[in-house]
Amino acid sequence: MKLLVTGGAGFIGSNFIHYMMKNYPSDTIINFDLLTYAGNLENLEDIRKNPNYHFVHGNICNDELLDYVIDQFAVDAIVNFAAESHVDRSITEPGVFIKTNVLGTQTLLEVAKNKHIHKYLQVSTDEVYGTLGSTGYFKETTPLAPNSPYASSKASADLVVRAYYETYGINTNITRCSNNYGPYHFPEKLIPLIITNALENKKLPVYGDGKNVRDWLYVEDHCRAIDLVLHRGKPGEVYNVGGHHEMRNIDLIELILDKLHKPNSLIKHVSDRPGHDRRYAIDPTKITTELGWHPQFTLEQGLNKTIQWYQTHMEWWHKIKSGSYMDYYKKHYGSS
Ligand code: NAD
Ligand code: TDX
Numbered sequence: 001m002k003l004l005v006t007g008g009a010g011f012i013g014s015n016f017i018h019y020m021m022k023n024y025p026s027d028t029i030i031n032f033d034l035l036t037y038a039g040n041l042e043n044l045e046d047i048r049k050n051p052n053y054h055f056v057h058g059n060i061c062n063d064e065l066l067d068y069v070i071d072q073f074a075v076d077a078i079v080n081f082a083a084e085s086h087v088d089r090s091i092t093e094p095g096v097f098i099k100t101n102v103l104g105t106q107t108l109l110e111v112a113k114n115k116h117i118h119k120y121l122q123v124s125t126d127e128v129y130g131t132l133g134s135t136g137y138f139k140e141t142t143p144l145a146p147n148s149p150y151a152s153s154k155a156s157a158d159l160v161v162r163a164y165y166e167t168y169g170i171n172t173n174i175t176r177c178s179n180n181y182g183p184y185h186f187p188e189k190l191i192p193l194i195i196t197n198a199l200e201n202k203k204l205p206v207y208g209d210g211k212n213v214r215d216w217l218y219v220e221d222h223c224r225a226i227d228l229v230l231h232r233g234k235p236g237e238v239y240n241v242g243g244h245h246e247m248r249n250i251d252l253i254e255l256i257l258d259k260l261h262k263p264n265s266l267i268k269h270v271s272d273r274p275g276h277d278r279r280y281a282i283d284p285t286k287i288t289t290e291l292g293w294h295p296q297f298t299l300e301q302g303l304n305k306t307i308q309w310y311q312t313h314m315e316w317w318h319k320i321k322s323g324s325y326m327d328y329y330k331k332h333y334g335s336s
Pocket of ligand 2: 087188193206212214
């Protein structure tokens with residue numbers, strides 16, 4: 001397969017490229033990425049020289065460049081990870097989320113249509129469903145009810161994907177996964193933020209009462225789900241991905257502190273995120289029964305691996321946290 005992976009220099013995209021290069025060594029992978037603040041080629045340093053891996057610096061809104069790349073490499077499938085992905089940034093700067101996540105997706109679909117791409121896979125999120133109360137699960141049939149500008153941009157993109165399947169018959173799939181964590185996770189997100197701040201004995205900002213629930217999945221389990229959908233997903237179908245690993249933020253933070261032998265006194269409750277979704281939880285029955293997907297890592301195992309990765313890759317995150325990220329951090333959290 002000749003696979004165009006957009007957003008491959010980010011967290012999940014780079015894990016996916018590693019996963020694919022390991023499991024399908026004769027496939028060709030073209031990583032197409034704009035290298036925004038979240039894109040980092042160091043995530044792929046070890047495979048940089050692999051002859052089956054290619055990097056193209058570009059914007060998914062640039063149809064001419066996409067046309068050129070697809071012809072040049074005879075691409076037959078696209079997996080779209082490229083996105084603005086941080087909810088908090090979408091609250092202060094929603095415009096770029098609409099441009100990249102909605103217009104970028106439509107541009108990719110248009111190119112996929114014109115170039116007769118065999119499969120287009122949109123990597124979406126459970127956030128498109130909005131929030132749950134204390135019971136219930138998101139199913140593929142749950143109505144879309146996004147609450148943040150980020151979630152609304154992803155939901156909009158999903159609807160454009162649907163329209164390209166229904167109208168033009170493109171072979172599309174959408175995966176909607178719960179919160180990922182693991183290596184190369186940008187430290188603006190909760191788990192890497194908590195681990196790295198705790199390692200530096202810095203305060204750990206908890207939004208509101210900390211009782212919001214997220215359903216955590218180790219990134220490699222997500223990559224395996226995408227692989228299955230890419231190869232065996234039924235045209236036009238949506239697949240929810242999640243491993244039933246729900247936890248309240250505050251409990252998760254205390255668990256991480258315990259593993260790091262750091263005191264709970266580092267926790268600092270701060271103002272809540274506007275429109276903060278209370279609970280996410282995925283029902284993965286469809287991908288489990290149709291495609292045989294099961295998570296391989298428990299939250300305990302995944303967290304241990306992740307903590308160990310951040311402990312042994314200090315240089316990777318020190319570099320990020322000493323750059324323009326610190327300007328964002330101070331603006332968002334104040335100087336503490
Ligand atoms: P990320 O922010 O770590 O990476 C995004 C990547 O996209 C970066 O490499 C960035 O440079 C690139 N990019 C941004 N704008 C671009 C553009 N216009 N053109 C080309 N490249 C561009 O994100 P992530 O956490 O790896 O998420 C990847 C995808 O998975 C996103 O679509 C996100 O919505 C989805 N998702 C994420 C999670 C999660 O928990 N992180 C869960 C479910 C779904
Ligand atoms: O400093 C913080 N304090 C805090 O309490 C941060 C950054 C987050 N939180 C809370 C907000 C959420 O309830 O932790 C939870 C997780 O927050 P994020 O890591 O920002 O993730 P979330 O908003 O749930 O969205 C993530 O999962 C779905 C990804 O960022 C999205 O890209 C993905 O679609």
